[in-house]
Amino acid sequence: MDLIITEKDNAARRIAAILSGDSAEVERQNGVNVYRWGGTRCIGLSGHVVAVDFPSEYSDWRDVEPVELIGADVEKTPTQENIVRTVRLLARDANRVTIATDYDREGELIGKEAYEIVRDVNEESEIDRVRFSSITEGEVKSAFDEPDEIDFDLAAAGEARQIIDLVWGAALTRFLSLSARQLGDDFISVGRVQTPTLKLIVDREREIEAFDPEAYWEIFADVAKAEESFDAQYYYLDEDDNEAERVWDEKRAETVYEELGGANEAGVESVSRRTRTDAPPAPFNTTQFIRAASSIGYSAKRAMSIAEDLYTAGYITYPRTDNTVYPEDLDPRELLDAFTGNRTFGEDAESLLESDEINPTEGDEETTDHPPIHPTEELPTKGELSDAEWEVYELVVRRFFATVADSARWEHLKVVLEVGEHRLKANGKRLVEPGYHSVYPYFSTNENFVPDVEEGETLALTEVRIEDKETQPPRRYGQSRLIETMESMGIGTKSTRHNTIEKLYDRGYIENDPPRPTKLATAVVEAGEEYADRVVSEAMTAQLEDDMQAIAAGEKDLDEVAGESREMLERVFDDLMESREEIGDHLQKSLKADKTLGPCPESGHDLLVRRSRQGSYFVGCDGYPDCEYTLPLPNTGKPLILDETCEEHDLRHMKMLAGRGTFVHGCPQCKADEADEEEDRIIGACPECGAGAIPPAERDGEDPEATAENGQPVEADGGELAIKQLRNGSRLVGCTRYPDCEYSLPLPRRGDIEITDDHCEEHGLPELLVHSGDEPWELGCPICNYREYRERESDSGTDLESIEGVGAKTAEKLAAAGVESVSDLQDAEAETVADEVDGVSVDRVRKWQAKAG
Numbered sequence: 115m116d117l118i119i120t121e122k123d124n125a126a127r128r129i130a131a132i133l134s135g136d137s138a139e140v141e142r143q144n145g146v147n148v149y150r151w152g153g154t155r156c157i158g159l160s161g162h163v164v165a166v167d168f169p170s171e172y173s174d175w176r177d178v179e180p181v182e183l184i185g186a187d188v189e190k191t192p193t194q195e196n197i198v199r200t201v202r203l204l205a206r207d208a209n210r211v212t213i214a215t216d217y218d219r220e221g222e223l224i225g226k227e228a229y230e231i232v233r234d235v236n237e238e239s240e241i242d243r244v245r246f247s248s249i250t251e252g253e254v255k256s257a258f259d260e261p262d263e264i265d266f267d268l269a270a271a272g273e274a275r276q277i278i279d280l281v282w283g284a285a286l287t288r289f290l291s292l293s294a295r296q297l298g299d300d301f302i303s304v305g306r307v308q309t310p311t312l313k314l315i316v317d318r319e320r321e322i323e324a325f326d327p328e329a330y331w332e333i334f335a336d337v338a339k340a341e342e343s344f345d346a347q348y349y350y351l352d353e354d355d356n357e358a359e360r361v362w363d364e365k366r367a368e369t370v371y372e373e374l375g376g377a378n379e380a381g382v383e384s385v386s387r388r389t390r391t392d393a394p395p396a397p398f399n400t401t402q403f404i405r406a407a408s409s410i411g412y413s414a415k416r417a418m419s420i421a422e423d424l425y426t427a428g429y430i431t432y433p434r435t436d437n438t439v440y441p442e443d444l445d446p447r448e449l450l451d452a453f454t455g456n457r458t459f460g461e462d463a464e465s466l467l468e469s470d471e472i473n474p475t476e477g478d479e480e481t482t483d484h485p486p487i488h489p490t491e492e493l494p495t496k497g498e499l500s501d502a503e504w505e506v507y508e509l510v511v512r513r514f515f516a517t518v519a520d521s522a523r524w525e526h527l528k529v530v531l532e533v534g535e536h537r538l539k540a541n542g543k544r545l546v547e548p549g550y551h552s553v554y555p556y557f558s559t560n561e562n563f564v565p566d567v568e569e570g571e572t573l574a575l576t577e578v579r580i581e582d583k584e585t586q587p588p589r590r591y592g593q594s595r596l597i598e599t600m601e602s603m604g605i606g607t608k609s610t611r612h613n614t615i616e617k618l619y620d621r622g623y624i625e626n627d628p629p630r631p632t633k634l635a636t637a638v639v640e641a642g643e644e645y646a647d648r649v650v651s652e653a654m655t656a657q658l659e660d661d662m663q664a665i666a667a668g669e670k671d672l673d674e675v676a677g678e679s680r681e682m683l684e685r686v687f688d689d690l691m692e693s694r695e696e697i698g699d700h701l702q703k704s705l706k707a708d709k710t711l712g713p714c715p716e717s718g719h720d721l722l723v724r725r726s727r728q729g730s731y732f733v734g735c736d737g738y739p740d741c742e743y744t745l746p747l748p749n750t751g752k753p754l755i756l757d758e759t760c761e762e763h764d765l766r767h768m769k770m771l772a773g774r775g776t777f778v779h780g781c782p783q784c785k786a787d788e789a790d791e792e793e794d795r796i797i798g799a800c801p802e803c804g805a806g807a808i809p810p811a812e813r814d815g816e817d818p819e820a821t822a823e824n825g826q827p828v829e830a831d832g833g834e835l836a837i838k839q840l841r842n843g844s845r846l847v848g849c850t851r852y853p854d855c856e857y858s859l860p861l862p863r864r865g866d867i868e869i870t871d872d873h874c875e876e877h878g879l880p881e882l883l884v885h886s887g888d889e890p891w892e893l894g895c896p897i898c899n900y901r902e903y904r905e906r907e908s909d910s911g912t913d914l915e916s917i918e919g920v921g922a923k924t925a926e927k928l929a930a931a932g933v934e935s936v937s938d939l940q941d942a943e944a945e946t947v948a949d950e951v952d953g954v955s956v957d958r959v960r961k962w963q964a965k966a967g
Contacts, residue, residue, distance in 0.1 A: 167188070168280075278306060293697050337531065723747070
């Protein structure tokens with residue numbers, strides 16, 4: 115038997131279809147998909163199916179000093195036991211095994227892990243390695259026709275990263291968390307790449323906070339020739355004879371403004387024209403792809419997740435690459451020809467093919483592992499992709515089109531006007547030849563109109579205005595700009611940078627987009643700078659990246675680099691241990707500052723965001739137990755404290771982070787007061803305990819002796835259903851006999867609810883309208899609406915989708931990682947699932963597990 119091992123299930127499915135001519139059948143073994151045809155079996159891993167970790171005796175944080183981890187042994191343990199068990203079973207009978215994981219450092223390590231699993235049960239089989247940059251028929255078949263061997267040096271580089279990251283991250287994370295007495299889910303995370311990246315963000319925030327704005331003035335005029343008008347701006351020559359528009363002296367600005375305002379005409383002193391060539395962009399590498407995706411609204415993590423799905427489906431090449439030069443064997447004409455006749459891209463492809471010569475652009479970086487990101491000759495239809503996938507796919511296609519298109523040409527016109535001793539200038543630009551802009555509409559092509567004028571001509575000066583402005587602080591890093599900066603400083607790799615940023619969000623170190631550091635983030639960086647500067651130094655992590663490159667090149671070995679790293683960490687701990695108490699106090703103060711809303715109305719202590727033993731969030735007084743004042747928070751999302759403060763209660767507003775369901779909660783005291791003042795609106799009898807309720811004996815599937823929620827018999831003159839406003843900001847339809855009767859139905863959080871005169875024939879309840887936009891939403895009968903919602907949920911997919919926050923796409927990704935049911939999710943390690951499933955954080959997995967329980 116031949117056995118093929120890929121990195122993920124969707125890659126296995128795709129490769130099996132290609133090699134079998136779509137004849138492969140799927141069978142389940144240990145809950146894992148195995149694709150079979152003839153004498154061949156193909157199985158997908160779930161990324162890393164084994165992980166490096168410390169032996170179990172090091173697992174108790176309180177019994178093991180963090181410094182002990184530096185010299186501790188590291189062992190490998192399965193993280194996906196069902197997959198490992200299935201690979202072992204298949205490998206026993208395999209005469210030949212082909213490793214077909216992704217071709218990069220991480221993929222090579224995953225391939226080596228598979229190699230070791232196979233060798234553990236079968237020492238005789240031949241083991242090959244195939245490499246490809248796109249999962250297309252031609253490239254996959256070509257790769258399998260010319261197999262290679264595993265690059266154990268490249269895999270060792272990936273393994274070195276695993277070990278170094280484990281030792282540094284675990285030792286420092288435990289040290290800071292224990293010092294600050296911050297354990298459980300809210301531990302203080304530190305990482306080799308994560309912390310220098312955080313310092314970049316903190317340093318930029320310091321620049322912004324320290325920035326001292328300086329006032330200046332700019333003066334503009336409306337100039338007209340006949341019925342054509344245009345803008346002109348006052349300028350002067352500075353000490354270096356450069357044109358300057360900003361006037362730094364207010365009196366001088368006012369004088370110029372008054373003198374220009376007293377004039378009715380301006381003479382044309384000079385007219386100059388020039389043509390500028392606008393060259394097409396270079397091909398996409400990972401960083402530039404993320405930057406372009408950011409411009410159309412995709413975070414780095416989301417963009418890479420979509421790109422990986424498109425790669426696995428065979429529509430684009432491998433998205434993790436530094437290369438910006440197309441390989442010699444890429445025929446641009448042949449690839450363009452694949453798009454002719456396509457409804458979306460055909461016309462543009464045909465126009466590009468009309469050129470006598472097609473010479474693709476080139477960037478500065480040329481590597482030999484993977485080509486730049488570009489589309490393959492296998493085109494999807496728009497209906498085969500989600501809206502987001504199509505948008506990213508079109509970006510990749512059009513970038514390729516742009517790289518083989520002609521340059522654009524702009525015509526610039528500069529007019530200098532004279533008004534007494536003052537000068538005005540107007541700069542016009544016009545796109546003469548659109549070139550690549552006609553196929554790549556992601557760059558601005560805005561034009562600025564200035565009419566044709568001649569030197570010596572007199573024009574009308576119709577209006578003069580002055581604008582007072584201030585210099586602005588540097589802008590926060592957007593995610594794509596942050597990744598570019600990390601790349602330039604040698605922090606992380608193309609495969610890890612976007613994940614590093616996501617981890618900073620998950621750990622509560624940064625918020626908003628562009629990212630802004632929390633008080634805790636600043637405290638962690640300050641502690642590192644004062645007590646262990648190597649932890650936050652980009653030079654340290656860049657050196658380790660260089661060492662791993664040396665391992666991949668065979669110039670160093672894994673043990674040597676890992677040993678040097680442990681020695682470096684020992685020196686870091688020499689400094690940290692001397693200041694443990696000061697570091698802990700500093701972190702604790704910042705942790706509290708990040709959770710503080712404002713003063714408690716009863717005791718004057720601070721009100722803080724707290725978490726109950728059940729995992730829900732609420733607002734509680736720092737004076738507890740002497741003061742037991744609390745305020746509820748929504749049961750959806752993770753709270754984020756905003757800068758905006760309530761004028762009435764002096765409490766900071768809050769936002770609840772819940773992915774696409776994120777919403778601003780506002781002042782929690784206002785929400786609670788509004789609910790206390792809101793009258794319940796009765797809409798009918800409670801179907802559980804109200805007048806006319808269905809007797810227990812007549813309810814489908816229920817015991818005739820059934821009783822109400824409180825154990826009492828159902829009463830004929832019981833509760834009524836009412837629209838209720840809850841103190842945590844939520845709304846529902848609930849029984850007026852609560853808590854004796856807990857019957858309730860959900861309602862939308864936003865919008866005014868109108869009770870109409872139309873009634874449901876089945877339940878006798880009024881139809882509801884929700885006014886939250888231009889057109890009201892017909893919610894209808896709340897019982898019918900909720901029943902239909904549950905039916906849709908039941909029909910739409912797996913039982914995983916019954917968990918709030920798990921949609922069809924996420925359920926599919928979880929299944930590919932071996933989590934196919936609620937019970938699988940409950941049994942899984944949250945960290946492992948987060949590592950295996952793109953776009954899913956550890957916190958989200960734990961929340962799903964809590965809801966599943």
